[in-house]
Amino acid sequence: MTLHNREIGLYGENIAAEYLKISGLSILCRNYRSRCGEIDLIAKDGDTIVFVEVKTRRSLKFGEATEQITGVKQRKIMAVANEYLSKTGCLGYNGRFDVLAVRVLPGGGIKIKWIKSAFDGWR
Amino acid sequence: MPAKIPGGAILGIDGCLVYVEVDVAPGLPSFEIVGLPDAAIREARERVRSALRNSGYDFPLGRITVNLAPAMMRKGGAGFDLPIAIGILSAVGKIDKKKAANCVFAGELSLDGSVKGTSGVLSIALATKKQGFRQMIVAKPNMGEAAFIDGLDVYGVGTLNEALQHLSGVKFIEKTKQTDVLSLSVPPGNVDFQDVAGQEHAKRVLEIAAAGGHNVLMVGPPGSGKTMLARRLYTILPPLSRDEAIEVTKVYSALGLLPSGSSVISERPFRSPHHTISPAGLIGGGRLPKPGEISLAHRGVLFLDELPEFGSHVLDALRQPMEDGFVTVARVGSVAVFPSRFMLLGAMNPCLCFKRADIEGVNFCTCSPAAIRRYLRRLSGPLLDRIDLHIEVGQIGVYDLTTIKAGEKSIDIRERVMRVRDIQTERFLGTQIRFNAEMGSNEIKVYCDLTESAESLLYSAIAGLGLSVRSYIRTIKVSRTIADLEGSRKIHEHHITEATGYRMPVFGASLPNFPN
Numbered sequence: 099m100t101l102h103n104r105e106i107g108l109y110g111e112n113i114a115a116e117y118l119k120i121s122g123l124s125i126l127c128r129n130y131r132s133r134c135g136e137i138d139l140i141a142k143d144g145d146t147i148v149f150v151e152v153k154t155r156r157s158l159k160f161g162e163a164t165e166q167i168t169g170v171k172q173r174k175i176m177a178v179a180n181e182y183l184s185k186t187g188c189l190g191y192n193g194r195f196d197v198l199a200v201r202v203l204p205g206g207g208i209k210i211k212w213i214k215s216a217f218d219g220w221r
Numbered sequence: 222m223p224a225k226i227p228g229g230a231i232l233g234i235d236g237c238l239v240y241v242e243v244d245v246a247p248g249l250p251s252f253e254i255v256g257l258p259d260a261a262i263r264e265a266r267e268r269v270r271s272a273l274r275n276s277g278y279d280f281p282l283g284r285i286t287v288n289l290a291p292a293m294m295r296k297g298g299a300g301f302d303l304p305i306a307i308g309i310l311s312a313v314g315k316i317d318k319k320k321a322a323n324c325v326f327a328g329e330l331s332l333d334g335s336v337k338g339t340s341g342v343l344s345i346a347l348a349t350k351k352q353g354f355r356q357m358i359v360a361k362p363n364m365g366e367a368a369f370i371d372g373l374d375v376y377g378v379g380t381l382n383e384a385l386q387h388l389s390g391v392k393f394i395e396k397t398k399q400t401d402v403l404s405l406s407v408p409p410g411n412v413d414f415q416d417v418a419g420q421e422h423a424k425r426v427l428e429i430a431a432a433g434g435h436n437v438l439m440v441g442p443p444g445s446g447k448t449m450l451a452r453r454l455y456t457i458l459p460p461l462s463r464d465e466a467i468e469v470t471k472v473y474s475a476l477g478l479l480p481s482g483s484s485v486i487s488e489r490p491f492r493s494p495h496h497t498i499s500p501a502g503l504i505g506g507g508r509l510p511k512p513g514e515i516s517l518a519h520r521g522v523l524f525l526d527e528l529p530e531f532g533s534h535v536l537d538a539l540r541q542p543m544e545d546g547f548v549t550v551a552r553v554g555s556v557a558v559f560p561s562r563f564m565l566l567g568a569m570n571p572c573l574c575f576k577r578a579d580i581e582g583v584n585f586c587t588c589s590p591a592a593i594r595r596y597l598r599r600l601s602g603p604l605l606d607r608i609d610l611h612i613e614v615g616q617i618g619v620y621d622l623t624t625i626k627a628g629e630k631s632i633d634i635r636e637r638v639m640r641v642r643d644i645q646t647e648r649f650l651g652t653q654i655r656f657n658a659e660m661g662s663n664e665i666k667v668y669c670d671l672t673e674s675a676e677s678l679l680y681s682a683i684a685g686l687g688l689s690v691r692s693y694i695r696t697i698k699v700s701r702t703i704a705d706l707e708g709s710r711k712i713h714e715h716h717i718t719e720a721t722g723y724r725m726p727v728f729g730a731s732l733p734n735f736p737n
Binding site: 146147162176179180183191192193194195215218 | 247248249250251252280282320
């Protein structure tokens with residue numbers, strides 16, 4: 099079974115969304131796009147708006163998924179998050195940036211790692 | 222509602238209260254520190270975040286803004302970690318804002334939440350008291366230092382959690398007891414004037430110097446015991462008074478030089494910088510001025526070995542602080558005033574070949590008079606003028622070393638010195654002056670009563686030696702101390718004779734034009 103990278107990504111995002119729902123978060127938006135970039139999942143955790151970057155991997159050959167989120171990517175996500183908050187009028191809410199690493203194991207099983215507050219807006 | 226927690230910064234060596242204002246506003250997570258922080262304070266963000274997390278608290282989400290007020294003052298040091306952490310917790314309601322706002326905090330945080338000591342706590346404690354605060358929470362290593370100030374309740378904490386438990390009333394910390402460090406200040410036992418064989422003349426001069434706070438220049442060939450004598454000078458100096466100890470400790474504390482385990486400097490400092498020292502190293506300097514060696518020697522001894530080897534601009538920079546007792550270091554960023562009431566003790570060789578003063582007459586000097594003059598000219602006249610006592614430390618033979626009986630003990634000499642200091646304390650009661658050496662020309666008129674014959678002797682000595690007005694004043698001051706040592710109210714002829722003897726250039730008749 100060979101899947102294209104995009105399909106793997108989509109598969110991972112679906113799993114991530116389900117996982118967050120089970121964990122008690124409500125999904126506000128999927129694949130929010132703007133001029134500056136894209137955010138995979140935007141969810142609401144109580145009073146906090148959570149911006150989630152989902153990374154899906156089939157093997158660790160190319161490193162842990164969380165390593166892939168570089169400083170450039172972080173800044174991109176933050177810019178999009180800022181835009182989202184101002185567009186939707188949610189500026190009074192706290193924001194948080196999480197990373198969900200989804201690993202598809204060879205046998206078909208799935209391993210999920212949820213890193214809350216993975217990064218923030220400090221310079 | 223933002224939290225407002227008092228903390229402290231150091232300006233030069235003086236403390237200044239700084240309010241740490243913390244606001245946590247909703248929004249994307251960010252953490253900014255404003256109010257002219259230096260790099261160490263900006264890095265507090267990482268330490269505070271880890272320390273809070275590792276102490277069992279969630280680091281709050283949202284936009285955290287920390288302001289250090291007054292905003293226009295440059296601040297440095299890691300002592301703001303603790304107030305910032307407390308401020309964040311009280312801004313999110315984890316601790317009572319009012320309780321935390323009544324207490325001054327100073328301490329550096331470790332990533333695991335433990336609180337480490339920081340520099341300048343004594344000065345911050347002084348500022349705390351001046352601003353009317355009564356409580357301070359500091360790191361355990363700093364608590365003795367802060368408790369040295371009367372009228373402050375000081376609590377030493379080992380971890381951030383201990384501070385929080387104390388503030389919330391879960392577990393109170395006991396108030397730090399004031400330790401009376403000064404009572405155990407006996408001269409250190411490992412060196413003693415008894416160890417120096419012979420050199421009674423030099424010992425006498427050092428005794429006069431110690432008694433009246435005079436500056437000394439020792440001239441002698443290598444191996445004659447100059448350094449040995451110098452290292453023993455502080456054993457005959459009286460112990461630091463409480464106020465003096467605070468002054469001295471302020472300097473050491475601001476530089477983070479307090480020896481670990483001791484909260485206060487209780488012995489007179491003895492500083493002997495190498496002759497390659499720069500003017501800024503000696504006087505103090507830096508963009509945010511830091512005290513130099515003269516301030517580290519405040520209320521103690523500044524020993525300059527191989528005096529002519531020091532750069533002439535370095536030595537001449539000493540002139541003003543020696544006269545004033547303080548030095549103002551001005552830089553573009555800020556201006557600081559540092560104390561500099563030290564006793565200057567210089568030592569030098571008589572010439573470059575080092576053989577000149579051999580008592581047996583062998584190994585006689587091979588330097589030409591011109592070479593010697595060139596060597597001695599490295600010391601400027603105005604500097605020599607400020608040194609009250611010039612002495613020649615002669616070579617002693619190996620034979621003498623084995624036969625001369627042991628000299629007087631430091632403790633006995635110190636007793637005489639302290640008696641003279643008591644006379645001076647009584648004499649200068651109600652004035653700023655502490656020693657004879659600090660008298661000005663007005664005080665000389667009041668306190669230095671010369672007999673008629675002493676006066677006429679002094680005038681003829683001045684004319685004969687070509688002394689300057691400053692030399693004249695200094696001669697009187699030295700003779701005042703000599704008279705005090707004798708317990709005499711009036712200054713007699715023989716006091717003047719001895720004092721002028723120490724003012725004469727010791728370099729001998731071969732140098733009639735020695736600058737003086």
